[in-house]
Amino acid sequence: MEKSSPSSQESAQKEFAYFEGQFVPMAEANISIKTHAFLYGTAIFEGIRGYWVPEEKSICIFRMKEHYERMIQNSNIFFLTPEQSLDELMAITVELVKRNAPQTDTYIRPTLFKTGENITPKLDNTVTDFCLWTAPLGQYVDTSKGLQVCTSSWRRVDDNAIPPRAKAAGSYMNSALIVTDARRMGFDDAIVLNADGTVSEGSAMNLFLVRNGRLITPGKTENILEGITRDSVITIAKQEFGIETDERVVDRTELYMADEAFFCGTGAQVAPVTCIDNRDVGDGTVGEITRKIQQFYFEVVKNKHAQYQDWCVMVPIDSKVSV
Ligand SMILES: Cc1ncc(COP(=O)(O)O)c(C=O)c1O
Incomplete structure (x- = not known):
């Protein structure tokens, strides 16, 4: 498998992530290969966009509340309820964006995942964690042509x-x-x-x-x-x-x-x-x-x-x- 390119490693070194309850350098936000979510896909996530508004020197996080509301509702299906409240999840997100200080359109990726290392796909006997990272994101598909x-x-x-x-x-x-x-x-x-x-x-x-x-x-x-x-x-x-x-x-x-x-x-x-x-x-x-x-x-x-x-x-x- 390809290793990440020097430029993505470089940018990872400059970024923070939220992982195991704290803000850490991106390079330290790692999980074990035994992690339940890696073995069984037992995670739910959101994709949120933060748009760079240069004239206000601000990132506009679009419909963040609705994304986290959906995530919390989704979590009930999979026994993935977060420890944090809706307000706490939003506050963590704002803080991470401030720390990473992007001056470009940005993707914000919260994930609730089963972090245990037990070998069974069972959902209700393993711990849930919340993690969050950001990355620059321009067009996902071309919106100009058809x-x-x-x-x-x-x-x-x-x-x-x-x-x-x-x-x-x-x-x-x-x-x-x-x-x-x-x-x-x-x-x-x-x-x-x-x-x-x-x-x-x-x-x-x-x-x-x-x-x-x-x-x-x-x-x-x-x-x-x-x-x-x-x-x-x-x-x-x-x-x-x-x-x-x-x-x-x-x-x-x-x-x-x-x-x-x-x-x-x-x-x-x-x-x-x-x-x-x-x-x-x-x-x-x-x-x-x-x-x-x-x-x-x-x-x-x-x-x-x-x-x-x-x-x-x-x-x-x-x-x-x-x-
Ligand atoms: C399967 C699927 N359908 C629809 C959407 C659009 O959802 P949203 O507008 O909430 O991003 C997404 C995510 O972007 C998706 O992954």
């Missing part, structure tokens, strides 16, 4: 197998198969179907279609992650543009009859999809509704609209604390 995607030959994990409603580390083996095969076939990503052939979501993002001026997105019982960006999109579409969303079962062939399509997620942000299974979506260019929601979203995440300031936690960035 993505060319396929429907995956893999099926989405089911709620009664490994519930995708939880952001469970182990279930990302499903996402890994979906995105890897799509990329190897030359597509940018893939849409995954449920076992019954209806549409679920992307490999690590939710999916929206536009038909006749309305948004359509698979409902919350379609083996999707209940995306926070999905919620932001539904809210912005309605409040800013008067566009309603139908959350419902979506057939595969509706993908080919849509006027527009886009992915959304913390990583993906709002990413237009212009080709599905080698068929143009609409006229094959980025749609008007997609573009206006995307543009507005990129302003909201940088706290440019007062009506959405509750979604933004502004963290002033001073000079970096040395490790």
Whole structure:
């Protein structure tokens, strides 16, 4: 296996992580190869974005509260309840961002994981820990051009197998198969179907279609992650543009009859999809509704609209604390 490059080692030396109840240099935040979460994927995580707002010399952490609320709700499924309260988790996050003092768009990765070393996948007899790190993150997928995607030959994990409603580390083996095969076939990503052939979501993002001026997105019982960006999109579409969303079962062939399509997620942000299974979506260019929601979203995440300031936690960035 490849070792990390000198540059990633170098940046790791300058970063802090939160690990075993304290802030430590990133290089010291290590787990044993016997760790339960490593052996069985028994962890749940969040992906939060912090957007750099240069004119305010601040990082805008977007919808942090909702991410931690989801994590706490998810934790109940897997006996992964954190010791820390919602407020404590948010305070730790703000403190880590201050210490790492990024001056670029940043990914914030909290994880609740089973830290015991017992050899059984059982969830309720092993200790839960919380860790957190940050890293620079630009585009996860290209949001400027339209993505060319396929429907995956893999099926989405089911709620009664490994519930995708939880952001469970182990279930990302499903996402890994979906995105890897799509990329190897030359597509940018893939849409995954449920076992019954209806549409679920992307490999690590939710999916929206536009038909006749309305948004359509698979409902919350379609083996999707209940995306926070999905919620932001539904809210912005309605409040800013008067566009309603139908959350419902979506057939595969509706993908080919849509006027527009886009992915959304913390990583993906709002990413237009212009080709599905080698068929143009609409006229094959980025749609008007997609573009206006995307543009507005990129302003909201940088706290440019007062009506959405509750979604933004502004963290002033001073000079970096040395490790
Ligand atoms: C499988 C999956 N679906 C959807 C999403 C979008 O969720 P959110 O908008 O909360 O980031 C993600 C994560 O980004 C994901 O991993």
